[in-house]
Structure formats: structure tokens, C-alpha cells
Amino acid sequence: MKRSSIYARIIVITTLVVAVCGFVICCFFNRSVTTVILVRHADKTGQNLNELGRERADELVHVLNETNISAIYTSDVGRTIATAAPIALQLGIAPTEIRDSEELVDDLRVNHIGKTILVVHHSNTVPDIIRELGVIQTVPDIPENDYDNMYIVTLRRNSLTQILKLEYGADTE
Numbered sequence: 001m002k003r004s005s006i007y008a009r010i011i012v013i014t015t016l017v018v019a020v021c022g023f024v025i026c027c028f029f030n031r032s033v034t035t036v037i038l039v040r041h042a043d044k045t046g047q048n049l050n051e052l053g054r055e056r057a058d059e060l061v062h063v064l065n066e067t068n069i070s071a072i073y074t075s076d077v078g079r080t081i082a083t084a085a086p087i088a089l090q091l092g093i094a095p096t097e098i099r100d101s102e103e104l105v106d107d108l109r110v111n112h113i114g115k116t117i118l119v120v121h122h123s124n125t126v127p128d129i130i131r132e133l134g135v136i137q138t139v140p141d142i143p144e145n146d147y148d149n150m151y152i153v154t155l156r157r158n159s160l161t162q163i164l165k166l167e168y169g170a171d172t173e
Contacts (some may be wrong), residue, residue, distance in 0.1 A: 032114035034155040037064065039119075041079040043172070056147060056169040057083045061090045063150070063168045070115040071132060075099050075122060084119065084120045101125050105132040107133045120149045133142070134161035147155050148172045
């Protein structure tokens, strides 16, 4: 009788240890991934989008429609708002205007863990935002006539931030 009681305790303890180890492993490997998609505003003439810019903004709908975007951020400048407008309308999301890149990054890190976010900003702020998100690779400045870059930054807890550079719409170079 005592021997079976000892075996039962060993089985219970072993099961408990395996369950705890499984939980710890699941917590370690099941990190919430936050995806930040960054684009510069579309093609412009003066301060406003031109015809190519409006076409590029419409192309964002085609490219990003099924990416589960849960929030859209723009600067307070009309061309970033106009670039985001078609995808925002398609997804039923009201864009949030934030000019300060540090404030934007803080908001992304705190309020959007595990989600996909679109950021439409400027040639001089997109690289800054990418760096502030923790990307260690060098991100070159965006030339004044370059509008077709799309950067996808993935943030994982306890892991390096990664970046993928793509292009969308008509070539600009």
C-alpha cells in the first residue's frame, strides 16, 4: 500500500513539474508580436498629393486591406492624412494625428502590443521612428522624390526588433 502511495505522489509531482515547465516554455515562445507598417506620404506637388499620390494612396488599400490593421497614425499635415484616408475609410478606422515621433513610439509600445499598426509620416521622420522603435540596422534617409518605400517593423518582447523593406505602387526612381 505504501509503495503505490509513493508512486502516486511521484506521478503527481512529475505531472506538476512537466505542466509548469510547459507553461514557462509556452510563455517564452508565445511572445506578442507588434507589427508597425511605415510609409512616407504619397507623391506630392507643393503641399498636396498629386494624381500619382492619390493613386499610390489607393494602392495602400490593395496592399494592406487584409493585414488586420487596428490603428492608423499620421502627422498633422494634410498629405499624410490624405495618404492614409483611403485605407482608413476601407477599414473604418479614424486615423490619429501625432506629430512627435517619441510620443508616437511610446503610444505604439504601450497601447498596441500584439497588433498591426500603420504609420504614415514624412521622409525625415520615418527613419527616426524606425530607429526609435529599436531597429539596429541603418535606415538611410528617404530622398525627396522617393515615395514607394514601405517598412515593416516587428517588435517582440525580449527579442531584437526586425525590419523588412518593401516597395509598393509605381516606381519613383
